[in-house]
Amino acid sequence: MLNNIFMGFEHILTWYNMGMLLAGTALGILVGALPGLSSPMAMIVLLPLTYSFAGLPALLMMMGAYVGTKLGGSYSAILLRTPGTPAAACTVLDGHPMALQGKAAQALGYATIGSTLGGLLGWLAASLCIPIIAGIAIKSGPADIALIGLAGLVMVSSFVRGSMLKGLIGILLGLLLSTVGLDPQDTTPRMTFGMEELYGGIDFSAALVGFFGIAVVLSDLHRIEEGTARIGEKVGLCLPSLREMRLRWRAIVIGAFYGLFVGAVPGVGAEGSTWLAYATIRKNSKNPESFGTGNPDGILAPESSNNAVTGGTMLPMLTLGLPGDGSTAIMLGALLLHGMTPGITLVRESPEMVYGLLAGLGVAHVFMFLLGTLAIRPYIALLQNDRAWIFPFVLIMAVVGCFAGTNNPFPVFLAVLFGILGYFMESRGFPIPTVVLGVILGPIIEVNLRLALSLSNDDWLVFTDTWPRKIILALILYIVCKEIFLEVKRMRLQPQPNITL
Amino acid sequence: MRDLAKELAVTGLLAAIAATSLASLHMTERPALSFQYSSGLPFSALPNLYAGLLLFLCLLNAGKAVWRHKRENQSLAKEKKPTGRAVATVALLLSFVFLLGKAPFAALCAVFLCLLFLVYGKRKPLQMACIALGGAAALHLVFVSALGLRL
Amino acid sequence: MRIVYRMFAVAALLLSLPVISAAKTDYPAEAIHIIVPWPAGGGTDNIARAFAASLESTVGANVVVDNIVGAGGVTGTLQAARAKSDGYTLLLQGSSDISTVMVFQTPPFTLDDFDFLCAFYSTPTWIVAHKDRGWTDLKSFLDAADKNPGKLTMASATPAGAQLLMVAAVHGYTGGKFRIVPYQGGGPFRKGMLSNEVDAGVVHSPVMLPEVKEGMMRVLAVGSPLDKINYEPLRGTKTLKEMGIPFTVGITRGILLPKNTPPAIRAKLLEACKKAASSPAFAEFGTKFGFNPIWMEGPDFRGLLDEEVKTYREIKEKFVDTQKP
Numbered sequence: 001m002l003n004n005i006f007m008g009f010e011h012i013l014t015w016y017n018m019g020m021l022l023a024g025t026a027l028g029i030l031v032g033a034l035p036g037l038s039s040p041m042a043m044i045v046l047l048p049l050t051y052s053f054a055g056l057p058a059l060l061m062m063m064g065a066y067v068g069t070k071l072g073g074s075y076s077a078i079l080l081r082t083p084g085t086p087a088a089a090c091t092v093l094d095g096h097p098m099a100l101q102g103k104a105a106q107a108l109g110y111a112t113i114g115s116t117l118g119g120l121l122g123w124l125a126a127s128l129c130i131p132i133i134a135g136i137a138i139k140s141g142p143a144d145i146a147l148i149g150l151a152g153l154v155m156v157s158s159f160v161r162g163s164m165l166k167g168l169i170g171i172l173l174g175l176l177l178s179t180v181g182l183d184p185q186d187t188t189p190r191m192t193f194g195m196e197e198l199y200g201g202i203d204f205s206a207a208l209v210g211f212f213g214i215a216v217v218l219s220d221l222h223r224i225e226e227g228t229a230r231i232g233e234k235v236g237l238c239l240p241s242l243r244e245m246r247l248r249w250r251a252i253v254i255g256a257f258y259g260l261f262v263g264a265v266p267g268v269g270a271e272g273s274t275w276l277a278y279a280t281i282r283k284n285s286k287n288p289e290s291f292g293t294g295n296p297d298g299i300l301a302p303e304s305s306n307n308a309v310t311g312g313t314m315l316p317m318l319t320l321g322l323p324g325d326g327s328t329a330i331m332l333g334a335l336l337l338h339g340m341t342p343g344i345t346l347v348r349e350s351p352e353m354v355y356g357l358l359a360g361l362g363v364a365h366v367f368m369f370l371l372g373t374l375a376i377r378p379y380i381a382l383l384q385n386d387r388a389w390i391f392p393f394v395l396i397m398a399v400v401g402c403f404a405g406t407n408n409p410f411p412v413f414l415a416v417l418f419g420i421l422g423y424f425m426e427s428r429g430f431p432i433p434t435v436v437l438g439v440i441l442g443p444i445i446e447v448n449l450r451l452a453l454s455l456s457n458d459d460w461l462v463f464t465d466t467w468p469r470k471i472i473l474a475l476i477l478y479i480v481c482k483e484i485f486l487e488v489k490r491m492r493l494q495p496q497p498n499i500t501l
Numbered sequence: 502m503r504d505l506a507k508e509l510a511v512t513g514l515l516a517a518i519a520a521t522s523l524a525s526l527h528m529t530e531r532p533a534l535s536f537q538y539s540s541g542l543p544f545s546a547l548p549n550l551y552a553g554l555l556l557f558l559c560l561l562n563a564g565k566a567v568w569r570h571k572r573e574n575q576s577l578a579k580e581k582k583p584t585g586r587a588v589a590t591v592a593l594l595l596s597f598v599f600l601l602g603k604a605p606f607a608a609l610c611a612v613f614l615c616l617l618f619l620v621y622g623k624r625k626p627l628q629m630a631c632i633a634l635g636g637a638a639a640l641h642l643v644f645v646s647a648l649g650l651r652l
Numbered sequence: 653m654r655i656v657y658r659m660f661a662v663a664a665l666l667l668s669l670p671v672i673s674a675a676k677t678d679y680p681a682e683a684i685h686i687i688v689p690w691p692a693g694g695g696t697d698n699i700a701r702a703f704a705a706s707l708e709s710t711v712g713a714n715v716v717v718d719n720i721v722g723a724g725g726v727t728g729t730l731q732a733a734r735a736k737s738d739g740y741t742l743l744l745q746g747s748s749d750i751s752t753v754m755v756f757q758t759p760p761f762t763l764d765d766f767d768f769l770c771a772f773y774s775t776p777t778w779i780v781a782h783k784d785r786g787w788t789d790l791k792s793f794l795d796a797a798d799k800n801p802g803k804l805t806m807a808s809a810t811p812a813g814a815q816l817l818m819v820a821a822v823h824g825y826t827g828g829k830f831r832i833v834p835y836q837g838g839g840p841f842r843k844g845m846l847s848n849e850v851d852a853g854v855v856h857s858p859v860m861l862p863e864v865k866e867g868m869m870r871v872l873a874v875g876s877p878l879d880k881i882n883y884e885p886l887r888g889t890k891t892l893k894e895m896g897i898p899f900t901v902g903i904t905r906g907i908l909l910p911k912n913t914p915p916a917i918r919a920k921l922l923e924a925c926k927k928a929a930s931s932p933a934f935a936e937f938g939t940k941f942g943f944n945p946i947w948m949e950g951p952d953f954r955g956l957l958d959e960e961v962k963t964y965r966e967i968k969e970k971f972v973d974t975q976k977p
Contacts, residue, residue, distance in 0.1 A: 179547060
């Protein structure tokens with residue numbers, strides 16, 4: 001195994017290749033940080049460029065961009081409360097409060113180191129255990145995917161501040177929105193009210209831009225007067241010390257674990273794994289109440305997770321031709337354009353390509369670390385300004401980014417609508433991440449649920465067939481029951497009657 | 502009282518969404534394809550579940566808000582900031598989206614950036630114009646030159 | 653902050669310099685956009701991009717691919733139908749995609765809204781099965797299905813479309829003792845086949861060709877002759893017609909224009925497309941992807957599609973609309 005990796009490194013270590021990788025990573029961080037532009041979009045932009053270049057450098061560039069967006073999204077999540085990519089939604093929980101406390105540089109530092117260490121850990125594990133990761137990708141059936149998606153969603157609802165009731169309402173709204181459109185199995189139009197534009201369903205970028213971009217800006221308008229100097233002290237090095245990282249190793253490892261394994265299951269991706277990681281680290285922490293107020297572990301775990309996902313998604317793509325998420329699907333397309341068919345054929349005929357790319361993934365994280373650290377200061381300097389200057393740019397970029405992703409003005413109108421809805425909901429304490437995650441995870445859960453039933457001839461027991469499924473199901477039930485119990489307890493402490501759910 | 506009204510309004514809006522969905526689903530009786538695949542869940546199963554639960558929880562939330570209001574007579578929520586800015590923002594955004602593609606992109610961006618700066622309280626015309634034009638130029642570079650959007 | 657203002661001012665000045673617009677003398681004077689109504693990275697998108705790259709060198713302008721997805725291809729197709737007929741907007745569409753839309757939905761356009769330029773890609777649809785299942789051909793699968801009614805499953809790569817029609821036709825004409833499982837596209841379908849979740853599956857070739865070459869998958873039957881797939885050993889596979897199922901399914905894709913495109917522009921475009929389709933670069937892509945480029949002129953292309961819409965409608969009415977649980 002190691003031989004192959006060394007061979008991969010040898011293959012890619014040329015100035016040209018490294019230059020492409022660096023450029024891609026820089027582009028990725030930039031694109032990720034801009035609200036409205038997402039990772040698949042960066043891939044689509046790079047796709048035509050790959051034609052002019054040879055296969056390996058082109059793919060290295062795309063991979064760099066893929067890795068970069070995972071970090072870039074967190075930058076705007078921490079500083080602006082609008083995640084640049086949905087994978088960074090979880091980072092907002094502790095990242096933004098920390099920035100508000102005047103520790104923005106540290107927050108970005110945690111995000112950078114978390115992403116790097118988690119990504120490298122995931123990459124290492126993926127490279128050394130290729131058969132295991134590939135096995136997970138192949139063996140996971142629709143029932144597993146549906147359950148993991150559900151688990152992620154349940155986690156989202158239980159770990160955002162605010163009442164659980166409102167969290168559930170948010171999730172259900174998101175799930176309901178995700179069902180709009182033609183039914184995936186029998187193409188019946190659902191809740192489209194005769195509008196053909198809705199046949200394709202609600203574009204996830206409309207939900208992202210609307211709820212995470214526009215609604216947030218609308219809600220934060222009152223901060224314009226407060227134009228606070230969010231960076232209190234002049235910080236020398238923004239990165240956490242080695243000593244501190246030694247203490248916080250659990251956050252990184254747990255995040256990487258979830259990222260790698262959930263990433264390997266095709267379809268779920270970082271949107272699910274970050275929440276699972278956050279939930280686990282919070283549960284095992286000595287003071288869970290501090291999460292949501294700026295606990296560094298609350299940044300490290302999801303960041304580590306969303307970068308470890310890259311190892312989990314790239315590996316099945318390269319060795320089996322099964323992409324784990326939207327961005328890897330486009331990279332698969334790029335490989336096909338260059339006449340290479342990822343899968344067993346590629347591994348056998350051009351192993352240097354497969355292992356070269358895999359090696360590139362590791363190097364990409366190193367570059368991401370360097371570029372990310374360098375970007376912290378300028379980024380803060382740029383965004384430290386009066387929000388009155390920044391918000392208009394955020395709004396315009398989000399809107400145009402949404403248009404760019406869909407080439408269609410309708411989703412943008414929807415986004416504005418969602419922005420208004422999200423603004424009202426947030427003003428009454430409804431947690432917004434739940435809605436977006438509902439929109440993203442909803443189709444994954446529904447399609448796989450129905451496919452699983454289709455395959456098993458309507459046998460619901462298929463969801464308890466294997467041990468992993470039993471465990472996940474038990475986990476879901478445990479979390480739900482525990483949260484209901486806690487919520488009831490919370491209500492008992494206040495002078496109110498017992499409203500049980 | 503105002504606090505309660507706002508809570509009920511938002512909850513009511515969400516409940517209305519749920520109810521509309523249920524009604525819409527109810528009116529779509531036959532699947533588009535009478536083709537019955539072997540799966541047991543019809544097209545309306547999950548949306549009905551989601552909408553039904555949503556409606557139920559909204560009613561629960563409304564009830565909780567009313568009860569809490571009866572128990573504690575003070576307003577708990579923070580003072581609502583003026584929403585004039587929010588309304589102006591939305592109006593400007595909608596016009597921007599409507600005009601996308603109908604007017605040259607860079608010019609459109611510059612105008613809207615300027616207007617938004619105005620809404621957010623900026624008053625120095627030279628400063629606003631500089632940033633708006635520069636910003637519009639940058640946006641043009643990114644979206645039209647680099648990404649090749651047809652705007 | 654002053655410096656930043658200055659920078660912005662300079663940038664603004666640079667951009668406000670009169671832009672010398674390209675004199676619109678000859679076609680093509682600006683970039684040509686090919687609308688692909690499917691997501692980036694998918695099979696159709698890849699073919700479109702490869703063709704676009706070849707076209708760039710033969711037509712003398714930039715060729716850009718726009719993925720405008722939605723509603724089974726309707727959104728992008730509609731946008732193309734409504735585009736200006738100035739030769740700068742092309743649509744990549746074809747049989748089974750647009751024919752399906754005409755048959756399964758009532759779209760806000762008809763075939764008459766388009767000018768069919770040419771077709772350059774044609775492959776049959778096939779039924780594949782994982783080798784571990786042990787079927788050697790469609791007959792062995794059907795025999796096993798007869799012995800175990802309701803147990804075997806055949807997947808369709810999409811829930812509505814030519815692939816589904818093929819499954820429905822096989823199901824209907826052979827007494828239907830197996831269950832039909834729809835997947836949501838090539839990606840999930842591939843995963844399902846590789847994981848061996850279903851007994852067999854229908855998909856447009858050359859999807860799954862690499863796995864067939866490796867011996868992991870077997871081809872049970874095809875919808876139309878396999879002579880366009882460059883893999884010799886498969887040439888002998890039986891077509892549905894040869895097995896008694898009177899249905900021909902394949903997929904032919906090409907370029908469509910909005911109707912009423914000026915003849916001069918159309919002729920130029922046609923010539924450029926012909927050169928692109930027969931270019932060595934595109935042929936090489938085809939070899940690696942698994943197909944041989946073809947060339948079909950507009951009228952033949954349109955005729956093929958009309959024929960298809962008729963056949964699809966028949967099959968749909970026979971086997972899809974009247975299917976009972």
